[in-house]
Amino acid sequence: MNDNQKYAISEYPDVEDVYRRLNALISQPMHKITPESMQANLAYFDQKCSRSKALTDEAKRYIPGGVQHNLAFNYPFPIAIEKAEGAYLWDVDGNRYIDFLQAGGPTMLGSNYAPLREKIFELLSSCGPVTGLFHEYELKLAKLIAGYMPSVEMFRMLGSGTESVMAAVRAARTFTRKKFVIKVGGAYHGWSDSMVYALHVPGTRRLESKGIPRGATASTQEFFPNSLADLRRHLIFNRLRGGTAAVILEPLGPESGTRPVPFDFNRQVRQLCDEFGALLIFDEVVTGFRVGMGGAQGYFGIKPDLTVFGKCVTGGYPMAGGVGGRADVISTFAAGLGGTGERAYIGGTLSANPLSCAAGYYALQEMERTNAPIIAGRAGDKLTKGLQTIIEKHALPYVVFNQGSIVHLETSGVMLLDLHNPLRLLKELKPRKHMMEEMGAAYMAHGLITLAGSRMYTSMADSDAIIDDALESFEAVLSSTARVI
Numbered sequence: 306m307n308d309n310q311k312y313a314i315s316e317y318p319d320v321e322d323v324y325r326r327l328n329a330l331i332s333q334p335m336h337k338i339t340p341e342s343m344q345a346n347l348a349y350f351d352q353k354c355s356r357s358k359a360l361t362d363e364a365k366r367y368i369p370g371g372v373q374h375n376l377a378f379n380y381p382f383p384i385a386i387e388k389a390e391g392a393y394l395w396d397v398d399g400n401r402y403i404d405f406l407q408a409g410g411p412t413m414l415g416s417n418y419a420p421l422r423e424k425i426f427e428l429l430s431s432c433g434p435v436t437g438l439f440h441e442y443e444l445k446l447a448k449l450i451a452g453y454m455p456s457v458e459m460f461r462m463l464g465s466g467t468e469s470v471m472a473a474v475r476a477a478r479t480f481t482r483k484k485f486v487i488k489v490g491g492a493y494h495g496w497s498d499s500m501v502y503a504l505h506v507p508g509t510r511r512l513e514s515k516g517i518p519r520g521a522t523a524s525t526q527e528f529f530p531n532s533l534a535d536l537r538r539h540l541i542f543n544r545l546r547g548g549t550a551a552v553i554l555e556p557l558g559p560e561s562g563t564r565p566v567p568f569d570f571n572r573q574v575r576q577l578c579d580e581f582g583a584l585l586i587f588d589e590v591v592t593g594f595r596v597g598m599g600g601a602q603g604y605f606g607i608k609p610d611l612t613v614f615g616k617c618v619t620g621g622y623p624m625a626g627g628v629g630g631r632a633d634v635i636s637t638f639a640a641g642l643g644g645t646g647e648r649a650y651i652g653g654t655l656s657a658n659p660l661s662c663a664a665g666y667y668a669l670q671e672m673e674r675t676n677a678p679i680i681a682g683r684a685g686d687k688l689t690k691g692l693q694t695i696i697e698k699h700a701l702p703y704v705v706f707n708q709g710s711i712v713h714l715e716t717s718g719v720m721l722l723d724l725h726n727p728l729r730l731l732k733e734l735k736p737r738k739h740m741m742e743e744m745g746a747a748y749m750a751h752g753l754i755t756l757a758g759s760r761m762y763t764s765m766a767d768s769d770a771i772i773d774d775a776l777e778s779f780e781a782v783l784s785s786t787a788r789v790i
C-alpha cells in the first residue's frame with residue numbers, strides 16, 4: 306500500500322486550474338435554472354411536502370426562523386426529517402433523499418450506523434449518558450486518537466468544534482504569552498466572539514459581528530487566502546505589538562477546502578510559525594478522520610502544535626469536540642489542577658460525557674476497520690467525475706472538484722467573491738446567493754440533499770449504484786439551466 310492509499314484524496318486538485326475555472330465562472334453572467342424549471346421545482350414542495358410546511362410554519366411561532374440548525378434554513382421552506390439510514394433520509398411526508406449533507410460532515414459511516422448505535426445502547430443501559438466523573442472511555446478515546454495522529458500527545462475532549470477552537474486559542478495564548486491569533490479570511494472556525502471575524506468573505510473583518518464588542522475581535526487578524534506574503538506581513542507587524550500566539554487554519558483551505566490551498570501551503574505556514582514563534586493550530590473539525598485516520602495533517606505530512614476536532618470525532622453523536630496536541634501546551638488546561646503553572650480555564654457540564662467518548666471510540670475504530678475514509682473518498686471521486694462529465698456534455702460554466710469525500714460543485718460562484726473587487730461583491734452577492742438557494746431547492750426536489758446547494762459530503766454508504774442515481778438527478782437539474790441575459 307503506498308502512503309496515499311491511507312488517505313481519501315486519490316489525487317490532489319490542480320489548484321491553479323480550479324481557481325482559473327472559478328474566476329471564469331464569476332466573471333460571467335449567472336447560468337441559472339430556467340423560470341419554468343424553477344416553477345416545477347417549487348411545485349414539488351407545494352405538492353409533496355405539505356406536512357413539512359405545516360410543521361415548520363408552526364415552528365416559526367416558537368423557534369426563531371422556524372428551525373434550530375443553520376443548515377436547515379432551506380429555500381423555499383425547511384423540510385422535516387423523520388428517518389435516517391445509510392445513504393438516505395426520509396422526510397415526514399415520506400419522500401426519500403440521498404443525503405450529501407451528512408449532518409454537516411460527521412456521519413461518514415452513513416447515517417444511523419447500526420453497529421455504532423448498538424454500542425451506544427449498551428453504554429446507555431449500563432451507565433447512562435453522563436455522570437460528571439471519569440469514565441474509562443475517555444482514556445480509550447484519547448489513546449486511540451494519539452495512535453492515529455503523532456502530533457496528538459494529549460487530547461482534551463470538549464462539546465463542539467466552536468468550544469474547541471476557543472480552548473485551543475486560549476491554550477496558545479497561555480503557553481506563548483503572546484497576543485494575536487491570525488486566521489484565513491473567509492474561514493469558519495465556529496461562532497465564538499473572537500472567531501466571528503472575516504467570516505465567509507475574505508477582507509470583511511467585523512462585518513458579521515453583530516452583538517460582539519470591538520475588544521473581543523481586537524486580537525484576531527485575517528490574511529488573504531493562500532497569501533503567504535500577507536501572513537508574513539502580519540507576523541512581522543505583530544512582533545512589536547504583543548506577538549502572534551497562533552495561526553489557525555483548515556489544512557485543505559477555508560470552508561472545507563472551498564478555496565483550496567496549494568499542496569505545499571501548510572508546510573510553508575509551518576515554517577513561518579516556527580520562524581516567528583507562533584503555534585500552528587490545524588482546525589480538523591471537518592478533515593479529522595474524513596481525509597483519513599491520520600487527518601489532513603497525516604496526508605500533508607505536517608505536524609501542527611494543536612489540532613481541533615469535531616464532527617467525525619464522535620461519529621455523529623453529541624457532543625463532538627476536542628483539542629489535541631503537544632503535551633506542554635495542552636497541559637495548560639490542567640496546570641491549575643496540578644498546582645503548578647498558569648491554567649487556561651475550560652470546561653463544561655456535559656463535555657466529555659461517557660456517551661460521546663464511547664461513540665467516538667467505537668466510531669473511529671469502525672472507520673478504521675471498514676476503511677470508511679477511503680470508501681467515502683472513492684464515492685466522492687465517482688461523484689466528481691460524473692458531475693464533470695455532465696458539465697462538459699451540457700457545456701456548462703460550473704466548477705466541480707473534490708478532496709476525497711468532500712465534493713465542491715460551484716454553480717453560482719458566490720463563495721469566491723471577495724473584497725478585492727468590492728463593486729462586484731456589492732452587486733453580485735445577493736443574486737448569486739439566491740441562485741445557490743435555488744440550486745439547493747432544485748436538488749432537493751430531485752431527491753438530493755446538499756450542503757447549501759454547493760457542497761456534498763459522501764459517506765461509506767454511498768455505493769456505486771447510489772452515486773449513479775444521484776448523478777441522474779444532478780443531470781436533470783444541471784441541464785435545466787440557462788445563461789441569464
Ligand SMILES: Cc1ncc(COP(=O)(O)O)c(C=O)c1O
Pocket residue numbers: 409465466467468470493494495496555561588590591615616625626
Ligand atoms: C472548520 C470548522 N471549524 C469549526 C466548526 C465549528 O464546529 P461546531 O459546529 O461543532 O461548533 C465548524 C463547523 O462547521 C467547521 O466547519
